[in-house]
Amino acid sequence: MQKDQRLLDLAALLLKAAEPVSWREIQEQFPEDYGGKGEAAIRKFERDKADLLELGIPVRYASGDEDLPAGYLIDRDEFYLPDLKLPPEDLALLYLAGSAALATGAFPYARDLAHALNKLSFAARAPGASEAAAVAARRLGEGDGGAPRVAPTVEELSRAIALKKRVRLAYLGAERRERTEREVDPYGLFQRGGAWFLVGWCHLRRDLRTFHVSRIESLTVNASAPRTPDFKPLQEFSLADHATREAWEYAVHAPVRCKARLEPPVSAEVLASFGPRARVREDGGATLVEVDATNGEGFLRHVLALGDRAELLAPKALRERARAVLDRLAEELA
Amino acid sequence: MSAAGSKRRPAGARAKVSSKAPARAKPGAKPAAKPVRGPARAPSRAAAGAPAAPKKADPRDRLRRVLFLVPYAVRHPGIPVRDLARRCGCTEKELLEDLDFLLEVGSPPFAPDDFLDLYVEGDRVYVALHQSFSRPPRFTESEAAALAAAAAALGGEGRERAVKALRDSVPRDRRASFDELVERIYAGAPPARDSVLGRLQRAIAERRAVRLAYHSASRDAETDRTVRPYTLAQRFGHWYLYGHDAERGKALAFRLDRIRECTLLPDRFEPPTEAELARARLFSEAAGEPVRIRLGAEAAPWALSRPGISLVERTPGGGAVVEVAGAGNDWATRFALSLGGGAEVVAPAAARRAFAETVRRTLARYA
Numbered sequence: 101m102q103k104d105q106r107l108l109d110l111a112a113l114l115l116k117a118a119e120p121v122s123w124r125e126i127q128e129q130f131p132e133d134y135g136g137k138g139e140a141a142i143r144k145f146e147r148d149k150a151d152l153l154e155l156g157i158p159v160r161y162a163s164g165d166e167d168l169p170a171g172y173l174i175d176r177d178e179f180y181l182p183d184l185k186l187p188p189e190d191l192a193l194l195y196l197a198g199s200a201a202l203a204t205g206a207f208p209y210a211r212d213l214a215h216a217l218n219k220l221s222f223a224a225r226a227p228g229a230s231e232a233a234a235v236a237a238r239r240l241g242e243g244d245g246g247a248p249r250v251a252p253t254v255e256e257l258s259r260a261i262a263l264k265k266r267v268r269l270a271y272l273g274a275e276r277r278e279r280t281e282r283e284v285d286p287y288g289l290f291q292r293g294g295a296w297f298l299v300g301w302c303h304l305r306r307d308l309r310t311f312h313v314s315r316i317e318s319l320t321v322n323a324s325a326p327r328t329p330d331f332k333p334l335q336e337f338s339l340a341d342h343a344t345r346e347a348w349e350y351a352v353h354a355p356v357r358c359k360a361r362l363e364p365p366v367s368a369e370v371l372a373s374f375g376p377r378a379r380v381r382e383d384g385g386a387t388l389v390e391v392d393a394t395n396g397e398g399f400l401r402h403v404l405a406l407g408d409r410a411e412l413l414a415p416k417a418l419r420e421r422a423r424a425v426l427d428r429l430a431e432e433l434a
Numbered sequence: 435m436s437a438a439g440s441k442r443r444p445a446g447a448r449a450k451v452s453s454k455a456p457a458r459a460k461p462g463a464k465p466a467a468k469p470v471r472g473p474a475r476a477p478s479r480a481a482a483g484a485p486a487a488p489k490k491a492d493p494r495d496r497l498r499r500v501l502f503l504v505p506y507a508v509r510h511p512g513i514p515v516r517d518l519a520r521r522c523g524c525t526e527k528e529l530l531e532d533l534d535f536l537l538e539v540g541s542p543p544f545a546p547d548d549f550l551d552l553y554v555e556g557d558r559v560y561v562a563l564h565q566s567f568s569r570p571p572r573f574t575e576s577e578a579a580a581l582a583a584a585a586a587a588l589g590g591e592g593r594e595r596a597v598k599a600l601r602d603s604v605p606r607d608r609r610a611s612f613d614e615l616v617e618r619i620y621a622g623a624p625p626a627r628d629s630v631l632g633r634l635q636r637a638i639a640e641r642r643a644v645r646l647a648y649h650s651a652s653r654d655a656e657t658d659r660t661v662r663p664y665t666l667a668q669r670f671g672h673w674y675l676y677g678h679d680a681e682r683g684k685a686l687a688f689r690l691d692r693i694r695e696c697t698l699l700p701d702r703f704e705p706p707t708e709a710e711l712a713r714a715r716l717f718s719e720a721a722g723e724p725v726r727i728r729l730g731a732e733a734a735p736w737a738l739s740r741p742g743i744s745l746v747e748r749t750p751g752g753g754a755v756v757e758v759a760g761a762g763n764d765w766a767t768r769f770a771l772s773l774g775g776g777a778e779v780v781a782p783a784a785a786r787r788a789f790a791e792t793v794r795r796t797l798a799r800y801a
Contacts, residue, residue, distance in 0.1 A: 190592030192639035
């Protein structure tokens with residue numbers, strides 16, 4: 101029997117059974133598939149059980165007691181998607197967030213995300229506006245030339261991350277513009293400025309490394325022992341810490357205190373762009389921002405990007421650099 | 435063909451083969467000589483026109499689809515094939531193939547009333563028996579984790595509540611795995627609380643219209659718009675609002691970074707209809723001439739790996755000229771300056787002028 105059919109039949113059988121179904125009964129129901137004697141049939145059944153679990157269908161074995169026979173069952177309370185019991189605004193957030201992510205064309209577990217959004221319409225009592233918003237967001241992502249090139253890579257990396265499988269990358273370095281082959285233990289994916297990055301333990305460099313997903317030219321996931329993890333992420337690793345580092349927080353030099361002045365009106369977005377570790381204070385209508393930078397150049401670029409609404413005040417050398425950059429640009433533009 | 439004869443024609447005008455065989459036993463009754471399942475079905479599969487499987491399809495994909503399809507059809511009796519296909523995110527042809535597949539689920543020795551049964555009448559789908567598939571299964575940990583990561587990036591006050599509810603909706607023994615997965619995706623920092631994005635989220639949730647101070651690229655001027663916000667989408671690293679513009683009388687896309695101010699209005703609106711949403715197309719807005727930026731050797735590889743930036747030509751020494759569609763002058767200026775002197779805006783003339791003026795004004799601050 102086809103596997104998809106067998107899995108669904110098995111789920112249907114266990115779901116409607118009033119009591120646990122014994123191994124013998126299961127064998128009788130699926131004579132072709134589990135009918136054989138010995139280990140092979142059980143192993144096949146165990147694989148199917150694992151597949152069902154991955155689909156959100158919890159099949160378990162009950163060892164039985166005086167009231168119930170031993171056998172396999174699906175606990176219905178554990179099977180059916182419960183009502184999320186969230187207020188409408190939280191549901192709207194989930195719909196929006198999921199749909200917007202899906203509409204970008206590349207998001208980890210994108211296929212799962214699509215299923216999740218479908219299920220959400222059940223788990224929500226009164227979806228209404230939020231569901232409509234979700235449909236609209238997904239529509240926005242349709243028909244504009246297909247998903248970006250990185251989407252399949254992101255999807256494949258998602259799987260490797262979940263199963264902790266080692267990957268082999270052909271990677272195009274940024275400045276060196278050279279192609280390297282390397283083995284990486286994928287720890288996680290993060291997004292910045294609309295682009296996706298992979299963080300992982302690089303066996304070539306023997307260190308944690310960040311990879312721009314769009315520069316991954318080819319990717320192979322270690323295919324051996326698919327259900328056995330290849331690695332264990334470093335205990336102290338935190339993807340959020342890694343991903344929220346601002347450009348000026350990359351370790352390039354010893355920490356230097358940097359200061360910038362922002363002219364009013366300063367929008368919430370601009371303030372937030374300096375990150376959670378920036379110190380902000382008002383100064384006679386203007387806003388002063390102070391950070392400890394280990395990559396002054398990163399801070400310089402961030403301030404320059406704000407145009408004439410911002411001015412780099414300190415350190416002096418960095419301010420001079422800003423002026424030199426602008427001088428040269430002004431000359432070229434003249 | 436008694437089975438098919440007693441029923442309306444199933445999807446794809448295919449007969450149901452093994453169902454309701456007269457010899458079927460009652461549940462509980464020990465099944466005697468059981469019909470073997472596989473072979474009995476083989477011909478029907480062939481008759482279905484061999485559900486062409488050129489790519490190696492994961493059988494679980496179909497299962498996930500039908501585990502949503504069945505309960506959805508149960509809840510919406512007589513839903514048109516087209517609508518159901520759209521909800522399932524597949525084509526009508528794929529949906530009909532799924533329905534065919536479902537017709538073969540459950541086989542002897544089940545009792546007739548144990549069958550999972552769907553039929554298509556006209557172009558509408560009905561479920562006769564659903565085999566307890568009246569609700570979809572719980573979220574898998576990757577479904578819930580993807581949704582949680584998306585929610586975390588979008589922020590909002592209910593984010594933590596939502597993530598907790600998602601966690602509770604994963605089968606108990608998969609929750610640890612959910613926790614771990616959530617730590618492995620970081621989809622970006624949530625927007626600042628009073629940011630335009632934050633306000634729009636609230637407006638959409640509460641179905642309230644907004645007034646926008648919007649910089650219109652086509653006119654290069656700021657205009658006041660009253661908009662019923664339908665949804666938000668992120669494309670090429672930009673956030674867009676899609677909503678109904680009261681003045682223009684139609685739904686439009688607005689780039690969030692061109693919204694200078696956003697105020698929630700007291701009036702509420704009805705959610706958009708399917709027909710309205712069907713017209714949603716993100717880049718239907720006149721995008722204007724793409725902005726052209728010249729990049730130095732250091733900036734070029736970095737900029738080229740950003741989404742939405744396309745290469746026009748390589749320049750000697752490792753530099754490049756790139757184009758960005760739909761970028762405003764402001765955005766282009768900020769982008770070029772963020773490359774620390776390694777880039778300049780070259781065209782169109784208005785964008786170059788805006789860039790030059792910003793450089794001049796900024797330089798004046800360093801005098």
